Every structure is written in structure tokens, then in C-alpha cells.
Amino acid sequence: xxxxxxxxxxxxxxxxxxxxxxxxxxxxxxxxxxxxxxxxxxxxxxxxxxxxxxxxxxxxxxxxxxxxxxxxxxxxxxxxxxxxxx
Numbered sequence: 001x002x003x004x005x006x007x008x009x010x011x012x013x014x015x016x017x018x019x020x021x022x023x024x025x026x027x028x029x030x031x032x033x034x035x036x037x038x039x040x041x042x043x044x045x046x047x048x049x050x051x052x053x054x055x056x057x058x059x060x061x062x063x064x065x066x067x068x069x070x071x072x073x074x075x076x077x078x079x080x081x082x083x084x085x086x
Contacts, residue, residue, distance in 0.1 A: 045073065 038044055046066050053063040064072065 042073075046070070 046069050049069055050063055053061075057063075063069075
């Protein structure tokens with residue numbers, strides 16, 4: 001028989017080794033969900049704005065404060081509702 005496992009010890013999976021790996025996957029999944037929800041709800045918007053401003057505008061143009069940023073964003077959404085329901 002070609003490809004047989006004769007002469008090799010049987011593989012054993014220990015529960016002890018699998019538990020930390022499972023928790024690691026669970027933790028990673030939870031972080032991914034948290035990141036997605038924060039991005040979906042706009043929690044990262046101001047940070048993204050600052051990164052964009054830093055890379056595309058010089059220091060002669062100061063960025064908006066966080067309060068100004070959110071006020072402008074809400075005003076823009078109210079003027080142009082687009083596909084949202086309310």
C-alpha cells in the first residue's frame with residue numbers, strides 16, 4: 001500500500017493544546033467584530049479624518065476640532081440624507 005501510515009505513531013490531539021488555540025481564535029474573532037462595529041458606527045471617523053488631513057494637507061491648514069468635525073458631519077448628513085431612512 002502506498003501512502004499508508006504503517007510504522008508511524010498515531011497522531012493524538014491533546015485538549016490542553018487546543019484550548020488556548022480556541023481562546024485565541026475566539027479573542028481574535030471578538031476583536032474583529034468590535035473593529036467592524038466601530039467602523040460601521042463611525043467611531044473611527046475622526047481618527048481617519050486626522051490621518052487624511054495629516055497626509056494631504058500641510059501644517060498651514062489646521063484640522064477641525066473633534067467637535068467641529070462631528071458638527072460638520074451631522075450637518076452634511078442632514079443636507080444630503082442619501083440612502084438612509086431618517
